[in-house]
Amino acid sequence: MQELVLGIDVGGTNTKFGLVNKEGDVLAEGSCKTKGFPIFKDYLAHLVANVEEVCTSLPDHKIVGVGVGAPNGNYYRGTIEEAPNLEWEGTVYFTEELKGYFKNMPVILTNDANAAAIGEMTFGKAQGMKDFIVFTLGTGLGSGIVANGEVIYGSDGFAGEIGHTLVNVFGRTCGCGRKGCLETYVSATGIKRTVYKLLADYLCDSELRGVSFNDLSGHMITEAALKGDFIAEQAFEYTGRVLGMKLADTVAHFSPEAIFLFGGLVNAGDLLLKPAKYHMEDNMLRNFKGKVKLLVSGLQNKNAAVLGASSLAWKELGKNL
């Protein structure tokens, strides 16, 4: 009988999950809606039903642990707290409720970006690294920080909110209620806002002039930029510049060996990485220049959070042996 861990990635719209063996192979996977279940218990029943259905397709196996990556997830408490992109208000006792379905095994939750960092360390390009950071560029900007070989959770479990550091005190309104946070510039939503700013600033043709704000996606901007659309290219240049400048500050805090970028926008490749690298180096303190690698995640286009969450559970199981 094969032992597997259930890795869960809770997103604002959908939840993805996978059954993962110790080597990081996803033997089965599925997804279900996150949105549309204002009562958390209903969502959880729906999720578990979906997992059970996927499990029927698998040969003889046993689930021995569960790892969850979730926005505003708190590793210490197993809770999701005040997540602006989820329907559940206040504090959700995620692992406590989930243990009702998965008894006598570790059920562990962490922030989705921390899960991605653990995934990078276990199955990606950060294997063997002790000091690195993963930036996940999605609806928002998440960051998972590893120093001295350990994820930094901080005193109350919410470390790694680099998406909410300040770029411009008079800047764009952020979902967190403040202004000018990094994620209002560097994220799928951020680059969309940049495209609209550039469409206002310039008069040149762009295939994006025919798309409404609501319809515009990060994927469409990436596709347009790869085809040479000026506005889309400039949007990546601007995004990379803001990211690079803030990365110089992050490097001053941590002196990491590498910084990994993860998410759909990263498929634009050098359109994003080149300006980000240039402005990171240009703004960095002399001691750090030329030393910090800026790389595409080794789990790009895989589900880093599912893999990371599952490896977190595997790690916990390893401790208990």
Add this chain to the structure above:
Amino acid sequence: MQELVLGIDVGGTNTKFGLVNKEGDVLAEGSCKTKGFPIFKDYLAHLVANVEEVCTSLPDHKIVGVGVGAPNGNYYRGTIEEAPNLEWEGTVYFTEELKGYFKNMPVILTNDANAAAIGEMTFGKAQGMKDFIVFTLGTGLGSGIVANGEVIYGSDGFAGEIGHTLVNVFGRTCGCGRKGCLETYVSATGIKRTVYKLLADYLCDSELRGVSFNDLSGHMITEAALKGDFIAEQAFEYTGRVLGMKLADTVAHFSPEAIFLFGGLVNAGDLLLKPAKYHMEDNMLRNFKGKVKLLVSGLQNKNAAVLGASSLAWKELGKNL
């Protein structure tokens, strides 16, 4: 025979040292010039002669280890590298040379702010804390970061350069060659620059109008502010505001339990702490509000770096038992 550790704090102008027992009592101390020895070996001979002289005053004892705190000190390599405030250019092999004088014992070096953080953890207010940060406000701004109970050195030993994160891209010229670094605002030198800016902006009387830039010290500004001098008070308000805004970013990275401030400027008390706290809270992400303590160092007006460097050596000796 009592076993003691020699703790050394290398400053730009003077070097302080102390002979410290395991409980953190400084049984003897002294200082000597750092400036005026362009050749590093000459400085070291001068330092060791001073230490030996102080040792003659001590009853039966044995030095069993040496800890050094130095600007741009590298813990991994035992070197001082490219320190802008010291006369020695390039890389100085500090511990290697010092081991010529102190044989068969641990000789360990770290950044002066990291030493202060270790001191805070061992003998100050951070005892029992796993996640905290110490800011040392001197000629520059140093920061020592502890996460998961360990000092963060980063991949090449230079983590914790929060003094060189960006406040204003069009801001003040920094000793590091860039513009707008935090330490150009928040440090003894920074507040001096702020006083001169305010003397230019306002027309009101101030006892500081009679002092030249070269003669003005952080101590004089503190004294003037405590007596109610408007310009000096406003300089602390401005310094606290800039510090508070950047602390909000630092909290987003680390989610620390506490942040400690150390250095002469901190003797201004609430004149600095009140605006710093207000603007830290005002700029902080909701998750962190009201949770992070901003405190005066428990080693304020003691030599935190000497104590920290010595405890680093004691820790190393503990490992070898």
